[in-house]
Amino acid sequence: MSGDLIIGGGGSTAVATAELFSRARDLAMIGVRLHDCLAELSAVDRGVTAGMLRDADAPLSAASAERDIRDAIATIGATRSRLEHLGTALELSAERYGEAEDALHRLGQQVAAGAGYLFGLALPTIALVLLPAAVGFLGGAASGYALLSAESRRALGAALPVWFRRNSRALSDPGVVEAVRLSVMSADDVGAGVLRIPPDLARLVGDEGLGLVGLGTSASVARGAAGRLGALRETGVTVERALPVVASPAVTFAERAARIPEGDAQVRIDRYRSAGEADRFEVYIGGTRDFSVVAGTEPWDMTSNVAGIAGQDAGSSRAVREAMAAAGVSAASPVVFTGYSQGGLVAAQIAASGDYNAGGLFTLGAPAAQVAVPTSVPWLAVEHTDDIVPALGGTWASADPVLARRELFAGAPVDTSVAFPAHQLSAYRQTAALVDASGEARVERTLGALNSPERGATVESTLYTATRVRP
Template identity: 40%
Template sequence: MTGLPATPATPAADEDPAATLIVSGGGTTLVATDVLLAEASWLRALQADAEGWQARLAGIRALDSAPAPSPAWTGGEAAGCVFGVGRAIDRVAEHSRHLADSLIAAAEGYGEAERRSERVARAGGVWLGFTLGRLAPFLALAALPALTSGAAGFLLGSLLTGARPGDGPATAAGWLRANPRALTDPVVVAAVRVLVSSVDDAAVGAAGLPYPVSALLGDEGLGLLGVATSAAGVRALSRPLGLFRETPVSVVPVPVVPVPVVPLGGPGVAGQRPATRATPPPAGFADLADRIPSVSEDGSQVRIERYGSAESPSWVVYIGGTVEWSPVAAEQPWDLTSDLSAVADQDSGSYRAVVQAMREAGVRPADPVIPVGHSQGGLVAAQVAASGEFNTVAVATFGAPDGQITLPPGVDAVTVEHSDDLIPALGGTPGAEDDRLLVRREVFAGREVPPDQPLPAHALTAYRATGRLMDESPEPRLQEFRATMATVVGAEPGQASRWRGIRVAGE
């Protein structure tokens, strides 16, 4: 007989709500915990096995050589045994089918309720954004006296008490330290996601156009306006001020190993090649998150691993998050300028640096590639997959504002978001449907939020912990992604190189 699938172990999520993974998407309408979906899958497998056992019993009965209608299985000890086994198998098949149907129905009901609330929130965001845009001049005039008197009172109080501007709860930083959950609240994150998607509606309202135009052109209509157009508008308005201006970029290997390079017909010149080291293939989501470069002002932002033979290589590309938070582009292309350009889908400096690093590392258009990234790096990883420049077979993003990017069919994609992480919400509400699998958890569910970290749920260390939970999960589609990755990278060690992008002369 076919062996039963292993019963999924119940993880610590039953005891720790912060360890609960919510899984949705993947081409289905289901939204549920990973354990519930694993239980449903196990019950479906049990049902299929029971039906297979019945088919085998039917084959045993067919061995009876007695002519119909007097089969030999109508009496006797063996006949009773076979009959009893058949009834028991019927009950197993029926109960497993009923339980699986109930679990799937619960997951579909939860998913439908979530989608309905999202539709209501998006529609409300369109109306709110349009209304605020229409009322913006009046609101600004009404708020001016209050802001002026408040600023004067704050300055006077500072002079009388001797407090410095950076101290105390009167400042934004002080207030956030006193209220650490203010930006780490799933409700706030959901609201920000809707508001970001409503910026274009506010612009339509401010332009004096009627509300139906906003609804028709926005995400809920033709999709001509949205987060990308809002980001592009911010870029255009900021350029005269010298803000968010893109530049050419170049990449260098880290560390650099000088080697002689002899061009055709010319003398030898000093060149560079990346220093590589042997590395085992990634075994799961924890390994993927662990190998994403950490934020560093002078370190690498891209790690590229090559597996397989020189004739038929495959690649995993890891991309780090934002390093520089100034709106003025400097040396670092992993900055706010690239953030805004990437959201606007306008060839960010970080995207161009990643593509250049991939080509210099030897990635060819037909080679299988798995891009992986955190934060801005996840946004770039999704854009690499969507661009069609490379043969992307799978992609994994952690805490990335990539909801508006539509991935091509056939790409095995997993998006990991913390519901108390504000950064993914800056990408707005998800755009067109694709088959990516969305995995969520609330990092600080039932826990104290560290007051010294503004966005602790966005930390790469937090996503690395989520990756470990995903590896322990019995959810079948998470296991399938790991199987796909294993097929791409193989079992033999590969070679890893690191790369650093640099901004050069301005536009």
């Protein structure tokens, strides 16, 4: 059975399950109804006094009813007071939980950074001891890789999903996922240790300080090193447009998740036309299609993944921009972005670029935690805590979206028939429906911002297929 949906972020310290927020909302609604009842009874009580009943020689039952009304007023007042105290207690518990969780995350990152720095300091000594074996192994591996044909290299990269599928149970453990998240965040600290940078300076320029170096720096270094072996090299892209079809407006998170393209097309753009209004657009971006580290014909590959995390020009990002230009999206056009996995990273980066009039952002399982999306862009991010892919994007230090999380396989066996079972789009679509059903205030505000207020709009939907240009 899947775990509870936990909602946090969005400018608030409150973090709790959707059920808790639902109970708090129910208490507030009961309080409103009791207030209405209290107002009606008080009006009756003021309109009919004990003196009026005596003057009218009313029966004893009328006087008894008067006393019952006053007793009811007192009981309702006391109940309202208890409900207010209970609601306040629920809110405080959510805030305290959020503060504790945030403190634990900061502590974990600091510990991981320190451990990474110490490992970097010791790495030259370790390397010296293991140098003969390491040189032989790495030299042989590099020579063998260099001698492989392009097709063989792509086949080697295609074998990665098989390995992940065989190890999906261990890789879907939330503890392992969190360890991966902290490890990628401490990669720059390892480098600082190797270079013997003073610890205080390393902390100042790293993720725990000014953020001048971090995950993006580490990804850039990895990409540069791989490029020497012919891997992770970017190419040009071309984009083909399919014939547009008539569609209906998307008004929920689940409906948006359902529109994320699969198959050959990687991008879907819906154009909303309404009389007297400027056209607005919704852009849907799919996830990684090719796990090879050598660029082939698919732009949604590992080359674009690493380039995107490094904050560099990724082929998938260029393809989305070309598709948007072909669809008629201008810098002034209102546009909402929805993206899954690598598509979520691309969506966040384009929304954060300032090149477009971004009206909202919805990401699912995206390694986009390091993307500094402005707070003026409403953003809902969905993550499974047993999904290793969003963990590769590091910790949420650069942005504060409304963050909806749940453990997909809590109390249930892990699906080993696919690689990254907690990362499957079908599972994220189910979670999107749970987010819609939560009714949490931050979720509702974000959804309201994504939905345009116009009525009677016609929707024209177009799919776009991108291809890499072979060097």
